[in-house]
Amino acid sequence: MHRIDVGLVIDLEPVNPADVPVTAAGALKSYKLAAKAISRLQSLPSGNLSLLCDVLVREVSELTGYDRVMAYKFHEDEHGEVISECRRSDLEPYLGLHYPATDIPQASRFLFMKNKVRMICDCSAVPVKIIQDDSLAQPLSLCGSTLRAPHGCHAQYMANMGSIASLVMSVTINEDEEEDGDTGNDQQPKGRKLWGLVVCHHTSPRFVPFPLRYACEFLLQVFGIQLNKEVELAAQAKERHILRTQTLLCDMLLRxxxxxxxxxxxxxxxxxxxxxxxxxxxxxxxxxxxxxxxxxxxxxxxxxxxxxxxxxxxxxxxxxxxxxxxxxxxxxxxxxxxxxxxxxxxxxxxxxxxTAKEIKWGGAKHEAVDADENGRKMHPRSSFKAFLEVVKxxxxxxxxxxxxxxxxxxxxxxxxxxxxxxxxxxxxxxxxxxxxxxxxxxxxxxxxxxxxEMVRLIETAIAPILAVDIAGNINGWNNKAAELTGLPVMEAIGRPLVDIVVSDSVEVVKQILDSALQGIEEQNLEIKLKTFNEQECNGPVILMVNSCCSRDLSDKVVGVCFVAQDLTGQKMIMDKYTRIQGDYVAIVKNPSELIPPIFMINDLGSCLEWNEAMQKITGMKREDAIDKLLIGEVFTLHDYGCRVKDHATLTKLSILMNTVISGQDPGKLLFGFFDTDGKYVESLLTANKRTNAEGKITGALCFLHVASPELQHALQVQKMSEQAATNSFKELTYIRQELRNPLNGMQFTHSLLEPSELTEEQKRLVASNVLCQDQLKKILHDTDLESIEQCYMEMNTVEFKLEEALNTVLMQGMSLGKEKRISIERDWPVEVSCMYLYGDNLRLQQVLADYLACTLQFTQPAEGPIVLQVIPKKENIGSGMQIAHLEFSSQILWILSHQSRSRSYMSPSSIWLLCSLKQ
The missing domain is CATH 3.30.450.270 (PHY domain)
Structure with a gap:
């Protein structure tokens, strides 16, 4: 979604949930998709831009699956060059090719600054027409839409190079300070410039879902950060080389x-x-x-x-x-x-x-055969040749x-x-x-x-430099000092130095000035300067200064020069570290029951800390644990220390500690041990790496999470419930097994009756008996109690006569009806009696029998007969099939003799059945 002059433009694209989840956690999922690639980029050594680009295109290729992925860099004169490539082996290489600046015009570059990702799924697809409201005076601008159709010439260009789909992502870096003030373009994002592109091509249509595109965009943001460092390092190295050469040349010139x-x-x-x-x-x-x-x-x-x-x-x-x-x-x-x-x-x-002398082909030269209507070549090779004609x-x-x-x-x-x-x-x-x-x-x-030259070097130095005369008034104030304090040079010159020094540094400054007038130069003294204007809210600037005496031609001291180092950031970090250190000590040494068990080891595995909570849970005193090896002396397989169950537990603990100390992600382990009294303790062990001020790993900080008494009681109750459920299941299994034998006997007896000559009524009764047996057998085979509780039942599809199933249901309710002196009647049209269905007749019998039994159970004796009513409805599907909608309901008929008529009441519930009807 993005805004244009007349409103909001919303791009909608299909989502396949099987590809990448698109829930609220989609962004986090995207970061995880790119996590390995980001880790590889960040692990590369600095000073090798070529390697950085090679790894980037390889990672993008693995993430997206495109046939060709290229890193495309813009030079100072705005022409482009393919500096890295990952391609399918049978494709022609483009590595090293240069392209004129006109291949990607300024308008396109401006769009790449605003819209970082551009995808073309199929350049040969017919574009979808846009229906625009007649009230809009101007045509809608779709330049910010990721999925907009490509321009005709670009689609032709892609087709000529054998590419059907593409994905282009922009790479931006920080602008040079000189350029920041000269751009004069308010529309271009401030502080960033387009360094190049990552261009992906595919020889067949390809669609990359949004989360994966977002992961690639995040990867390129990380690449941009790494690239900034490389560009800055290269510039600094070049500047150092020039300064060294200038120094040598100046020495030669003097001779x-x-x-x-x-x-x-x-x-x-x-x-x-x-x-x-x-x-x-x-x-x-x-x-x-x-x-x-x-x-x-x-x-x-x-x-x-x-x-x-x-x-x-x-x-x-x-x-x-x-x-x-x-x-x-x-x-x-x-x-x-x-x-x-x-x-x-x-x-x-x-x-x-x-420049042409420095350009090499990335593959064999050949003539492009495709041309547009004006005869101009539209192929990467021809673009390269056009570039040669320009740069020669x-x-x-x-x-x-x-x-x-x-x-x-x-x-x-x-x-x-x-x-x-x-x-x-x-x-x-x-x-x-x-x-x-x-x-x-x-x-x-x-x-x-x-x-x-010295004045110029002082003014442009990256260290703050200031000078005062013998009266203590400022007569030198370089750009870095002005930047740190927010005090411009013209305002600083002539002011007493003590006026811009924080009160607790005034004495130090006076001491430096007195010593300098005596010819004594001070080293490594800390002073604090006030801040002004936009820097005032950041607090004082902390400087480490060295003083140098300024002398005239007669060697008389005429002032003091201060060469300083900015320690503000370092001091803030140290103060924060000191506060954290104090918080850490307060937590670890706190005897409160709210503080969890904490212990700490160094990189050699020796115990450095063992807090009060650890002493309580293990029974081991702090002095007995400190300086002991955590694995082998504190936690052990022997009778001293805290014994663990087996060697495997000790091995898992060792793996966890080594993993954390090696710098990998924090780990967790279900860890059990015996305290000094022999009581078994179950816990969750969490380990995190410890680092010093330089970032070096010095050990691990570990926490034990032990369940509270209430939680332990709840877990015990849960175990008891699970055990009771297991016992009930065993009993149920026993009952099922014992029922199967009599059922088998009944089925065998029925098989003996099959050859006998029976009347129609007898055959109907035997058929109902068989259906009851089959229903019972199916119930006994339902072993998945969890699915039954969640109302998930296994269903079959067979052809059956509906009337036979209904008669079987009525027979199952007759015994209870006689017992309660309630007659059971049926009420369904003739078409139900001859209706054949496709469905699970046994499940239908089971449900309706339970329904009828429930109705009988809650009906008072002698209230009247119960009528099982069936109302069928048919729906045609095609020419050869019908769907039957069946409504089953029960009614209680109350006989009112004084009015000589009956009055019926519908039961509180009905059952609907949807079955396929045999034509």
């Missing part, structure tokens, strides 16, 4: 600028991923890797000076689109370029080749972090190099021999550059 970063190792090609690099400085060239020729590079320099003279550099993934006139000639060597200007006529270039003019895009590294290098170089235009006539070598004044100026320029 030999700028040629050293080309002639030594590492070089500029280690700073960012590229195929080649070049330095154009003082009309000379230094080249590394795959680059254009010297003449082509000079042509690029001339083009940059003519068309981009006002900029400090240029970056592009396509020189063709950037407008360079010689790009076509360079296509086979380079397509992308990043350049920076390091002097008025000096440049550094990084080059990248076109384009390289891999330059990432933001790479451009940041390039610009940082540019700032360092521009600050350290001389302007060769001012000394053009005197320059004969790459680096001019500087004079003393020049050395001082260069030293100051280098110091300024390093200072600027």
């Amino acid at each position: 030999d600028a700028p040629v050293g970063i080309f002639t030594q190792s590492p070089n500029v090609m280690d700073l960012v991923k590229c195929d080649g690099a070049a330095l154009y400085y003082q009309n000379q060239l230094w080249m590394l890797g795959s680059t254009p020729s010297e003449a082509e590079i000079k042509s690029i320099v001339a083009w940059l000076q003519e068309n981009h003279d006002g900029s400090t550099g240029l970056s592009t993934d396509s020189l063709v689109e950037a407008g360079y006139p010689g790009a076509a000639a360079l296509r086979e060597v380079v397509c992308g370029m990043a350049s920076i200007k390091i002097s008025s006529k000096g440049f550094i270039f990084w080059f990248r080749a076109h 003019w384009r390289s891999v895009a330059w990432e933001d972090v790479e451009m940041d590294a390039i610009h940082s290098l540019q700032l360092i170089l521009r600050g350290s190099l001389q302007d060769e235009d001012a000394n053009r006539n005197n320059v004969r070598t790459i680096v001019k021999a500087p004079s003393e004044d020049t050395k001082k100026i260069q030293g100051l320029l280098e110091l300024r550059t390093v200072t600027d």
Whole structure:
């Protein structure tokens, strides 16, 4: 169900309860369906995105049963790539294929952000038409419906690739902070972006029920969390690599600028991923890797000076689109370029080749034969070829972090190099021999550059850093400090530090400032800062700080810098742990009868805790149990400790403890033992793992659940009732067995009468006698008392004459009628006398005989005769069968002599019978 402009859209789909339960616990059931797959994903080592995707597609394939499952990733330029695949062995592989961004347009990507799952059961099925209310001005939008019919071109695309059914699920991850502020799209969900898709295809129609789809969606949510971690780790690793390379390059530049970063190792090609690099400085060239020729590079320099003279550099993934006139000639060597200007006529270039060189086919190339009406290919292979035609003019895009590294290098170089235009006539070598004044100026320029870079690093550091002058006023406040406290930089600068420190930390801050003025630096001191604005409700920020003295050129202390570590979260956890620890001690040591028996073991199986309730139930003192092995010394097969019944019980206890300590789910065990007085105790043992602050398993915490005296009494009563029922069943079995022998004798006597010549009346009586015997025999064979109590009886279907069954019922009531002086009469039409039915005549006799006996039992003597009335009704089913509806009722006729007429009263109940009627 989802909302659109004019109301709610409800999708209804068939449910097969045999597939997956769809009760209120459906969501929990879905989580259980994906539990194993989620566990496998979470157990994978970090740093291997390929393995993570391989496991995902394999798990989705096992869950859904599709012939092909692919992980499809969107690149920065929005084109797609199949990075993982699980397929049926006879299907063509698509692994490694790239597809242009137009294959999945922006509108479809927007829908995938809103509607995470899209299923097509049969692309060849005829769509169902939509009947729309005439009062609606616009056509209904079904874009949010999971089961909507596919567009015609998409259905054709699926058919061309041999796919009939599909299931597509979106994978979203957290957006970069830079992107969050630049999207400007209020409709797109905040903080998330579409990373890719999991695409399932099947060669025949396939329907996946909602609980299973929900399980897959939940699995992809977990995958998204794991993927976020991988993306963050990769970004951090790349940033660390760039920072290390920048540090080395800066060291080289101080010795030999700028040629050293080309002639030594590492070089500029280690700073960012590229195929080649070049330095154009003082009309000379230094080249590394795959680059254009010297003449082509000079042509690029001339083009940059003519068309981009006002900029400090240029970056592009396509020189063709950037407008360079010689790009076509360079296509086979380079397509992308990043350049920076390091002097008025000096440049550094990084080059990248076109993307097509890095793409590999996932299988044999072949021509697609299907085309639409315009002759365009509609097949995954043809889409890949279209992509090749596009990217042969384009390289891999330059990432933001790479451009940041390039610009940082540019700032360092521009600050350290001389302007060769001012000394053009005197320059004969790459680096001019500087004079003393020049050395001082260069030293100051280098110091300024390093200072600027240091300020930038402090401002962007992930640790809170702040500084104060000798008067204690804040003169440094980085972004992290502002983020934690909610106090902006402009508001913090100039304020006394003690004003934003919590009162119990003021003395510590004053001590740090006094020591710093004396040249003493403090380490690992804890202070608390107040919070402001949106952070105020979160309470104070707890920091572990190291102080550094700030000195001027004359080595005089002019302030203090604090480099801090945020301990707020850790302190909150420790405080919570301390409270929990206190609660735990209060529970375990509490002698109250409400506290259950509790004991605890370490990872070696030794007993660490044995509470008061355990001492009462076992008779073993705490000091006798502590530091003893739970299995073998506390619970044992011998006469010391608490003895268990047999070795199997001890083995089950050992398995339970080892299972819990190994990190698996909490376990339960029906556990019995003898206390020190020899009394047998039955209990339910529950064990849970114990972990330390680092999450390492250190043992098990166990509870014994013992029934209360009231419950034990109830259980004893239940056992007695079960025993009485067993005894009654034995007695009933004995009676049945004893009745069978006389019944067999009666049946044998009847068999002797069969050859005799009998009158019609005698034959009728004998037939009734036989029916009574058969009825008794059937009753004796009813051994399932539980089914009888629940009114479930075994039924047969035979052909019988209704009148014979009714006569047998009347005969069974004659004896009781004579005893109570009540005559029994019958009242049914002639058609009942000749009616043949299909049904269970013996069960009919049993029910009607009980009904008649009950009527006789509650009728007073001499009240009048009892009339058994039968009212038949027929219903035709087809041309060869009829259903007979029979109503049986009993009536008592009271004879009123003074009026010379009779008056009848219906009994309180009637019996209805539905049988097949023989035509």
